[in-house]
Structures are given as C-alpha cells and as structure tokens.
Amino acid sequence: MTDQEQFLAAASLLLGERGLTCDPELLQPWLTDWRGRFSGQAMALASPATTAEVSALMKLCAKFAVPVVPQGGNSGMSGGATPDESGHAILLSLRRMNAIRRLDPAAREITCEAGVILQTLHEAAAVENLRFPLTLGGKGSATIGGLISTNAGGTQVLRHGSMRAQVLGIEAVLADGSVFDALVPLKKDNRGFDLKQLLIGSEGTLGIVTAATLRLLPALADRAVLWAGLESVTAARSLLLHSEKIAGDALEGFEIMPRHSLAAVLAHVPGSRSPLQGAHEWNVLIELAADAAGADALPNLAQTLLETAFEAGLVEDATIAANDAQAEQFWLLRDEIAPAERALGPAVQHDISVPVARMAEFVAAAVPDVESRFPSTRAVAFGHLGDGNVHFHVLAPAGAVRGEWEATDGKAISAFVHDLVTQWGGSISAEHGIGQLKRDELGRLGDPVQLAMMRAVKHALDPGDLLNPGKLVPPCT
Amino acid sequence: MTDQEQFLAAASLLLGERGLTCDPELLQPWLTDWRGRFSGQAMALASPATTAEVSALMKLCAKFAVPVVPQGGNSGMSGGATPDESGHAILLSLRRMNAIRRLDPAAREITCEAGVILQTLHEAAAVENLRFPLTLGGKGSATIGGLISTNAGGTQVLRHGSMRAQVLGIEAVLADGSVFDALVPLKKDNRGFDLKQLLIGSEGTLGIVTAATLRLLPALADRAVLWAGLESVTAARSLLLHSEKIAGDALEGFEIMPRHSLAAVLAHVPGSRSPLQGAHEWNVLIELAADAAGADALPNLAQTLLETAFEAGLVEDATIAANDAQAEQFWLLRDEIAPAERALGPAVQHDISVPVARMAEFVAAAVPDVESRFPSTRAVAFGHLGDGNVHFHVLAPAGAVRGEWEATDGKAISAFVHDLVTQWGGSISAEHGIGQLKRDELGRLGDPVQLAMMRAVKHALDPGDLLNPGKLVPPCT
Incomplete structure (x- = not known):
C-alpha cells in the first residue's frame, strides 16, 4: 500500500462510512467556495462526529504528514476553506458536530459545537x-x-463587537492532535497568555475549533430605525458622535450609503422607494435597540435624537420608521446595495477599515483618487461608518467584460486601493479575513515585524504546516 | 573589557547619565517588590526615555545575551517585576516614558506611554x-x-472587563529589539492573528509594552450604593442575577463579604459601623452607576431594585446609601477587609476564580474543607462575586508565628486551595498574575496542552529567554 492508501485505510477505520468518503460526487460541492471564485482538490472528505474523532484524525494526519483544510458552512468571503489544486489535503468538515451541549439561561452562556449554524x-x-x-x-x-x-x-459590531467579543471559551484540536480545552468560562483568569485569542481569527491555521462557549444577551424588546439625508461623510460622522452622545448603549447600528448606491437599489428592487422626499448626497440608517429594561424609553430616545439632530443642523432631512415593516424596508435598502451594484456590471469590492475618526477624510480623498487614476470607473463607499469599516466598490467602465475586467484592470485597482488604505493606517481586511484571496497582499503590505511574529507563532504551533496550508500566513519572500 | 563592561559602556553611551545607572543606592528601592516578599539583584537600572531607546537597548541586550526585567510602578502582587538573585539581568524601568501622546475626546481614545500612572x-x-x-x-x-x-x-471588571477589554492598540519592543507598532486603533481588523492579545497579560515575557491606546467612557454622573444582608452565597448569587435583570448595564459592582470579615473591619476601623441593624451571615455591596444619559433614572432604579429584592425574599435586610459620604463608608468597609484580616494574625491569601455559576457551591464546600483539613484555621472568602472571583484567605490558628507559619503550614494550605480550585475548573490566579509567586504552581496544576503551547510561543518569540526570565512560563519538568 502507498502511504496515502495506508492513511485512508486508517482514517476510514477511525471514522466509519459516514465519517470518511473519497466519492468525487460527494466531495464536489465542497471543493469550490460558494461564490465560485476558488476551487481545489482533496483526497477525501472527513466528517468526524466528536472532538475525540477530530483529535485522533489529526494525530493520523500528523503521522502521515497529510494537510488538513477545515471547513464549516463554506460561506467564507476569502477562500479560506477551499483546498489547493494539489489534492494532497483532506477536507475536514465540522458540519456533523452540530450539538448544543449546554445552555445556561441564568448565566447567559451557551456551549455549541463548531458545526452549529x-x-x-x-x-x-x-x-x-x-x-x-x-x-x-x-x-x-x-x-x-x-x-x-x-x-x-x-452589522451589530458597533455595539457588541465582532465574534471575538462573544467568545467566552474554546475547545480546539491542535496540529499534533492534542485537545486545547478552555471551554469553561472564567470571567477573570490571569494564568498567562490568553491562548484562545490566538485561535480566534486564525482561519484554521493554528488549530481546528471544535466547540465554543458564547455569551448571550437579553432579547431585544423594541427597536427604532431612523433614516437621514445629509451632504457628506463628515456630516455623517458628526451625526454618529451626536447619536453616541444621545443614545449611548442603545445605538446598535450606523450605516452610510451614497446617493449613487441608493439610486441603484431603487432601480434594482421592484416597488422600493426612498424613505425621504428629496435626494441627498449621503444617506444614514441608524438603529436604536433596547431590551426589556430600556424598551419604555426607546421611542422618546429616537424622537429626541431626531429633533436634536435637526436643531443642531446635522441633517438635511430625516424620518423614523413608523412600524416594524417600514424598519425592515429601510434595512432592505441597505442590504440590497451589493446585489444592486453587481447588476450594473463588473466591479471589484474591498472590505477595508481605517480609524473611525479618519473615515470621512478617507472617503473624500479615496473616491476621486481612484476615479481619476482609473478613468470611467466609479468608486462607491458604503457600510459600517461607526466601525470605521466601509465596503469600497469600484465599478467598471461601461462595456467592460465580466470576468475579464476583474482579472486585469480590477486587480490593478485593488492593489491601488490596498496601497491607499495602508497609507491611511487602515486594514486591507476589516471583517472578511485573509484566506487565499488576500494572502499575497498581506505579504506585500503587512508590517514586516508583525509578519515575522505571525510566521514564528505559526511555525511554533504547526511546525509541519499541516493546518490549512497556503492560507492567511504569507510565506517569507 | 569583559562582556559585561562592554555592554554597560555601550548602554551608557546609548542612554546617557539619566538613562543608566549602576549605583547600588539608586537600584536598591527597585530590587524588592513593594510587599517585601521578593528581592533580587541587577547589574544596572536602565530608564530609557523613548521607544527608540528601548529598541536600541534591547538590540544591545540581544547581542550580549543580557536578560531584561521590565518594571512599571513596582506594585505587582506576584513578584513579576523583581529580578532573580543572579545579578545577570538589567532592570528596565519604563517610568520615564510617561507622556500622554494623544487624547481624542470625540473618539474617546487616549494614547499613553507605558510609564503613565x-x-x-x-x-x-x-x-x-x-x-x-x-x-x-x-x-x-x-x-x-x-x-x-x-x-x-x-472592582469595575463586572461591567467593563479587565485591562484587556480597555486596550485598543499597543506598541511594544520585542526580544530582538524590533518594534511591534499596533497603536492605531481599528475597530475592525481581520488581518490574521491578533498579536496584541498575546502581549496583554504576558508579564513582559514576550515583549516590553512601551505605549498603548485605551478606550475612554463618558464620565459618571451619578451612582447608587446598596448594602444587603443575607444568609448564604447562594442567596447572594440569586440577588446578583436579580440585579442584572433589573439594573442591566447600570450594575457596576457586586461584592460579597462574610459576617466574620465585616466584624473584623468594624473592630479594626475606628468609628466604623455596620450599614444594617442586625448581623447577617453574608453582606453584599451593590454599586449602580450611570453617565449623563442614564443619571435621571438611577435613583428610581436603585429603589426598584431594593423593593423587588425584598418582595422576592432575596434579602434579609437592605438599605441604600443616603448620600455620597455614606456610599464611601460602605466601600470603606469592603476595602478594609484585607488590612483588618491581616491585623488578626498571619494568613495566606489566594486570588482565585471559578465559574460564576459555581461560586456559591464552591465557597460552601471549600471553607469547611480547608478548616477541617487544617484544624483551628479560619477560611474567609470575600470579593467580586459577579466575576466569579473571590479572595480566599486562610487565617492562622491563634499563636502562630508571623513569617514562620506562612512558610510552612501556609504553603501546604495554599497547595491545598490551588488543588481544590483546579478541581472546580477554576483559576489559581484570577487577577494578580503568575510572576514568580505562582510559576511552579502553574507548572504543577496547569493543563499540559496549554503549558506546551505557552512554551512554544515563548520560545518562538524569545528564543534566547531574555525577556523577564523565570517569570510566568513554567519550565519543562
């Protein structure tokens, strides 16, 4: 038997029929990312049912030097869960591990396996x-x-933080198959390095997350959604600071979108209409939300926010959604921007962040920068102003050929945008991660000191480079 | 010239007279920790004025293989900033780097150098x-x-988290002298491993923090302090859950203390008196606080909390501080527990945490466990119930000799307490850190998988073991 045959025989014995397959038809759906931008090959699809099985499988992989590509819902944005073309790796699906192990309503904690949707x-x-x-x-x-x-x-990061802020404990399998067991949540624990923080956001390159304990919050009892029109991102930033002051912890979302994006959505979505009478250079969607303890005060709070914003001259026009159906309509206008822009023709999209305080200045500078450097394109920024995170789309000139344009001009534009963001002290990946999509850009633009630290940590914890190779960590050049 | 002389000559040239001294009188105050429990030697005291100086000095240390013990205010609880006896290390004081580099009130961010008090x-x-x-x-x-x-x-961790939760960005000098520059705060940044999380809580073993950007909050406009008497820690836990439900984000502190501790404080502090008429097995101090946005509602909230707690039978007795002076008196009773207990005779103290949900059960079991295993001692638990973190003190039998008892029986008791806490899934260091005080206990009781990860990361980032050697990271056994 070849090494590969030996490995597969042992893995098959370990995981059983439901747990391991080499059937190309069963593998096929998982070898391409959901947007169809990356695809690869794998020698097998492993679907272990328990942490012990993941651990035993990883020991086997370590013994036979078989790389592992962990995969959850295959809905990532950066190709982080798609194997390379070599076919040397196994695809490790966590989808069978979908139990909720514990829910403690009093402590507001839930312990889920990795495959819970x-x-x-x-x-x-x-x-x-x-x-x-x-x-x-x-x-x-x-x-x-x-x-x-x-x-x-x-969209809820403004108030509650990203996934990192929700994680109280983690269980993960490391490169040698050992189990990192830090599921029990201690509110205070100062026994050295907070190793779970390393695993969060490491895209499977340092360990395979098998379960986690997450924090829960009281259910929302009420919300208020406001829509405002104003003249600039600078004005939107002033409105953001004002909203933080008036609404405090009730401020749950603050999204911006330019005139062009709203027009695109109105043209794209049948029956949609603008919340305001006239058109404005910029639009802001504000969501206030409260649990039972704060619900009574919420309508007044929204009204006060609106009135004081008018008084202070912070908005050209504004309105509050009259009911939940209208609130949903406001959000639909925001959520449909990406599809609406896509319908207009080819585009390249950038998920970037800069310091919140510089966002207005950045958008004001970057849009004309890009449009003048790449004539007949249109640059559009929209999204999470409160987080300093906008989706920065650049639309192709009329007549550009989809597929072709993105791979040529689009690539040059992305490099230009990433250069700009880096000059502004920002991030080339605000929330979508690095994966294989941006690994080389991270290598090109990342801080050399931080890249060296990342490589040292990666090598220390995965010396055989078995965990999701080719993703996230740029190789030495 | 010997290597040491060469090193000192180069360091002196680099840092100048204010920046480097070998004068024993100037070194002496910093060679012993503030509680006098650890002392050591150092070949020199370096006091660089800038990050560039720290970086250049660290490069020199790397070249001459000179270990570095970083020190801030020398007010740690675990001997983490005190050098060993060898005298091979230099003591690196960050106290001269005390500039506030930037304060942005609108963004609520401040960037401080490491030496800011x-x-x-x-x-x-x-x-x-x-x-x-x-x-x-x-x-x-x-x-x-x-x-x-x-x-x-x-005492504010319940609502706002520990230091980790306040840090938006970090600047640090690494073992090779390179500068980790991640001071610019991005609310969203997904460019791989969050390396600053590794530096937070690493006690100077992975890098020397030279500056940080921290988050600020709106000033408090009002507070309400409640005192309750009840029969058990279980009852206190019910009151905690009730308080979280009623007061939500306004709940800023929740401290417990047993009858014995309150009696000790009342005997120790002249003129002090109990907030309640009768004596209760357990006492709870609750602080509610609000900024300007929530201040109007606070008195009502406190009143509602009190009334509903009575109605639900959660307290035997309770009262609200009538004014700020009385609130301060309530807090004084809590803050004076440690000195009051110390005045009673020798004691060993443990800074431990268990899962919040298990704290009541733990205290109920651990106190008699310890007292029966070590006859004539008295075990006392008090502190941050809301964080699952209590200070667990064990008082010596009458007649025990201070100094002698702690080093013999006290040591055995500490090992017993640490064993117990570990069995309960807790931490042997909730907030004071490991330093040299608990390094061997961490080696004895820590999870082998996590210890191996810590050693691997330490070795990857500081292969020469120059950064605060002998602290935190237990050696292989």
Whole structure:
C-alpha cells in the first residue's frame, strides 16, 4: 500500500462510512467556495462526529504528514476553506458536530459545537428570551466554528463587537492532535497568555475549533430605525458622535450609503422607494435597540435624537420608521446595495477599515483618487461608518467584460486601493479575513515585524504546516 | 573589557547619565517588590526615555545575551517585576516614558506611554468629562505598561472587563529589539492573528509594552450604593442575577463579604459601623452607576431594585446609601477587609476564580474543607462575586508565628486551595498574575496542552529567554 492508501485505510477505520468518503460526487460541492471564485482538490472528505474523532484524525494526519483544510458552512468571503489544486489535503468538515451541549439561561452562556449554524444558535437563544448579538447575511449556512475562525463581523459590531467579543471559551484540536480545552468560562483568569485569542481569527491555521462557549444577551424588546439625508461623510460622522452622545448603549447600528448606491437599489428592487422626499448626497440608517429594561424609553430616545439632530443642523432631512415593516424596508435598502451594484456590471469590492475618526477624510480623498487614476470607473463607499469599516466598490467602465475586467484592470485597482488604505493606517481586511484571496497582499503590505511574529507563532504551533496550508500566513519572500 | 563592561559602556553611551545607572543606592528601592516578599539583584537600572531607546537597548541586550526585567510602578502582587538573585539581568524601568501622546475626546481614545500612572490617566480623562473605567488600590503607583502586562482587574471588571477589554492598540519592543507598532486603533481588523492579545497579560515575557491606546467612557454622573444582608452565597448569587435583570448595564459592582470579615473591619476601623441593624451571615455591596444619559433614572432604579429584592425574599435586610459620604463608608468597609484580616494574625491569601455559576457551591464546600483539613484555621472568602472571583484567605490558628507559619503550614494550605480550585475548573490566579509567586504552581496544576503551547510561543518569540526570565512560563519538568 502507498502511504496515502495506508492513511485512508486508517482514517476510514477511525471514522466509519459516514465519517470518511473519497466519492468525487460527494466531495464536489465542497471543493469550490460558494461564490465560485476558488476551487481545489482533496483526497477525501472527513466528517468526524466528536472532538475525540477530530483529535485522533489529526494525530493520523500528523503521522502521515497529510494537510488538513477545515471547513464549516463554506460561506467564507476569502477562500479560506477551499483546498489547493494539489489534492494532497483532506477536507475536514465540522458540519456533523452540530450539538448544543449546554445552555445556561441564568448565566447567559451557551456551549455549541463548531458545526452549529448561526441561525440555529439565534433560535435556541430566542427560546430562552435571549439573543446572540452577532448576525450576518450568511446566517443560514455559516457555522460557529467558521465564524470564530474568521472572527466574523456583521452589522451589530458597533455595539457588541465582532465574534471575538462573544467568545467566552474554546475547545480546539491542535496540529499534533492534542485537545486545547478552555471551554469553561472564567470571567477573570490571569494564568498567562490568553491562548484562545490566538485561535480566534486564525482561519484554521493554528488549530481546528471544535466547540465554543458564547455569551448571550437579553432579547431585544423594541427597536427604532431612523433614516437621514445629509451632504457628506463628515456630516455623517458628526451625526454618529451626536447619536453616541444621545443614545449611548442603545445605538446598535450606523450605516452610510451614497446617493449613487441608493439610486441603484431603487432601480434594482421592484416597488422600493426612498424613505425621504428629496435626494441627498449621503444617506444614514441608524438603529436604536433596547431590551426589556430600556424598551419604555426607546421611542422618546429616537424622537429626541431626531429633533436634536435637526436643531443642531446635522441633517438635511430625516424620518423614523413608523412600524416594524417600514424598519425592515429601510434595512432592505441597505442590504440590497451589493446585489444592486453587481447588476450594473463588473466591479471589484474591498472590505477595508481605517480609524473611525479618519473615515470621512478617507472617503473624500479615496473616491476621486481612484476615479481619476482609473478613468470611467466609479468608486462607491458604503457600510459600517461607526466601525470605521466601509465596503469600497469600484465599478467598471461601461462595456467592460465580466470576468475579464476583474482579472486585469480590477486587480490593478485593488492593489491601488490596498496601497491607499495602508497609507491611511487602515486594514486591507476589516471583517472578511485573509484566506487565499488576500494572502499575497498581506505579504506585500503587512508590517514586516508583525509578519515575522505571525510566521514564528505559526511555525511554533504547526511546525509541519499541516493546518490549512497556503492560507492567511504569507510565506517569507 | 569583559562582556559585561562592554555592554554597560555601550548602554551608557546609548542612554546617557539619566538613562543608566549602576549605583547600588539608586537600584536598591527597585530590587524588592513593594510587599517585601521578593528581592533580587541587577547589574544596572536602565530608564530609557523613548521607544527608540528601548529598541536600541534591547538590540544591545540581544547581542550580549543580557536578560531584561521590565518594571512599571513596582506594585505587582506576584513578584513579576523583581529580578532573580543572579545579578545577570538589567532592570528596565519604563517610568520615564510617561507622556500622554494623544487624547481624542470625540473618539474617546487616549494614547499613553507605558510609564503613565493610572491616577494620572484618570485625571486626564476627567478633564474631558470622560473616565477610564479600570481602577484598583495601587492606582497612585501602578503604570499603564504594568497594568497591560498583567491584564489587571479591580472592582469595575463586572461591567467593563479587565485591562484587556480597555486596550485598543499597543506598541511594544520585542526580544530582538524590533518594534511591534499596533497603536492605531481599528475597530475592525481581520488581518490574521491578533498579536496584541498575546502581549496583554504576558508579564513582559514576550515583549516590553512601551505605549498603548485605551478606550475612554463618558464620565459618571451619578451612582447608587446598596448594602444587603443575607444568609448564604447562594442567596447572594440569586440577588446578583436579580440585579442584572433589573439594573442591566447600570450594575457596576457586586461584592460579597462574610459576617466574620465585616466584624473584623468594624473592630479594626475606628468609628466604623455596620450599614444594617442586625448581623447577617453574608453582606453584599451593590454599586449602580450611570453617565449623563442614564443619571435621571438611577435613583428610581436603585429603589426598584431594593423593593423587588425584598418582595422576592432575596434579602434579609437592605438599605441604600443616603448620600455620597455614606456610599464611601460602605466601600470603606469592603476595602478594609484585607488590612483588618491581616491585623488578626498571619494568613495566606489566594486570588482565585471559578465559574460564576459555581461560586456559591464552591465557597460552601471549600471553607469547611480547608478548616477541617487544617484544624483551628479560619477560611474567609470575600470579593467580586459577579466575576466569579473571590479572595480566599486562610487565617492562622491563634499563636502562630508571623513569617514562620506562612512558610510552612501556609504553603501546604495554599497547595491545598490551588488543588481544590483546579478541581472546580477554576483559576489559581484570577487577577494578580503568575510572576514568580505562582510559576511552579502553574507548572504543577496547569493543563499540559496549554503549558506546551505557552512554551512554544515563548520560545518562538524569545528564543534566547531574555525577556523577564523565570517569570510566568513554567519550565519543562
């Protein structure tokens, strides 16, 4: 038997029929990322049912030097869960490990296995009149393991932080198959390095997250959604500071979108209409939210916010959603920007952040910078102003050929945008991660000291480079 | 010239007269920790004035293989800033680096050098009607660098988290002298491993923190302090859950103390008196606090909390401090427990945590466990119930000799307590860190997988073991 045959025989014995397959038809759906931008090969698909099985499998992989590509819902944005072309790796699906091990409503803690889907977590929390505050578009497929491994963001980060802030404890399998067991949540623990922080956001390159304990919050009892029109991102930033002052912890979301994006959405979504009478250079969506303790005060708070914003001359026009259906319509206008822009033609998208205080200045400078350097393109920034995180899209000139344009001009534009962001002290990946999509850009633009630290830590914890090779950590040049 | 002479000559040239001294009189105060429990020797005291100087000095140390013991206010609890007896190391004081580099009131961010004293930070924030939410007894000497390196706690952790939660960005010098520059705060950044998390709480073993960007909060506008008497820690836990439900984010502190501790304080502090008429097995101090946005609602909230707690039978008796002077008196009773217990005779103290949900059960079991295993001792637990963190003191039998008892029986008791805590899934260091005090206990009781990870990371980032050797990271056995 070859080494590969020996490995597969042992893995098959370990995991059984449900746990291991080499059937190309069964592998096929998982070898390409959901947006169809990356695809690869794998020698097998492993679907262990327990942490002990993941551990034993990893020991086997270490023995036979077989690389492992962990995968959750396969809904990542950066190709972090797609294997390379070599076919040397196994694809390790965590989807079978989907038990909720424990839910403690009094302590507001839930312990989930890695394969639990975000929507399932939301539903489990809701049963106890609690909520898990992180949510995003892919909630129907994204898994807890994937969300932790990518430190996922979403629209609620402003108030509640990204996935990192929700994680109280972690269980993970390391490169040698040993189990890192730090699931028990201690609010205070000062026994040295906080190793779980290393695993969060490491995209499976340092360990395979198998379970986590997450914090829950009291369920929302009420929300108020405001829409404002104003003249600039600078004005939007003033409105943000004002909203923080008036609404404090009730401020749950603060999204901006330019005139062009709103027009694109209105043209794209049948029956949609603008919340305001006239058109404005910039639009802001503000969400205030409160649990039972603060719900009574919320309508007044929203009204006060609106009135004081008018008085202070912070908005050109503004309105409050009259009911929940209208609030949903406001959010739909925000959520449909990406599809609406895509319908207009080819585009390259950038998930970037700069310091919140510099965001207005950045957008004001970067948009004309890009448009003048690449004639006939249109640059559009929208998204999470409160987090200093905008999605920066550059739309192709009319007549550009989809597929071709992104691979040529689009690539040059992305490099230009990443250069700009780096000059502004920002990040080339605010929330989507690095994966294989941005690994080389991180190598090109990352701080050499931090890259050296990353490589040293990666080598220390995975000396054989078995965990998700080719992702995240740029090689030495 | 010997190597040491060459090193000192080069360091002296680099740092100048104010920056380097070998004068034993100038060194002496810093060679012993403030509680006099650890002392050591150093070949020199370096006091660089800038990050560039720290970097150049560290390069020199790397070249000559000179170990470095970083020191802030020398107010740590675990001997983490005291050199060993060999005299091979230099003591690196960060106290001269005490500039506030930037304060941005709108963004609520402050960038401090490592030597800024906590109280100075509090005062700088107050000028802008802001506050830094972490505070502790040593605030007049503790420095930002030390607080970050030890991930310090305090009485406000319940609401605001420990030091880790306040840090937005870090600047640090690594073992090879390179500068880790991640001071610019990005609310969202997913470019791989969050390396600053490794430096926080690493007690100077992975890098020397030279500056940090910290978050600030709106200043407090009002507070309400409640005192309750009840029968058990279980009852206190019910009151905690009730308080979280009623007061939500306004709940700022929740401290417990047993009858014995209160009696000791009342005997120890002249003129002090109990807030309640009768004596109760357990006492609880609750602090509610609000900024300007929530101040109006606070008195009602406190009243509601009190009334509903009575109605639900959660307290035997309770009262609200009538004014700020009385609130201070309530807090004094809590803050004087440690000195009052010390006045009673020798004792060993343990800074431990267990999962919040298990704290009541732990105290109920551990106190008789210890007292029956070590006859005539008295075990006392008090402190931060809301964080699952109690200070667990064991008082010596009458007649025990101070100094002698701690080193013999006291040591056996500590090992017993640490064993217990470990069995309960807790931490042998909730907030004071490991330093040299608990390094061997961590080696004895720590999870072997996590110890191996710590050693691997330490070796990867400091292969010459130059950064604070002998602290925190237990050697292989």
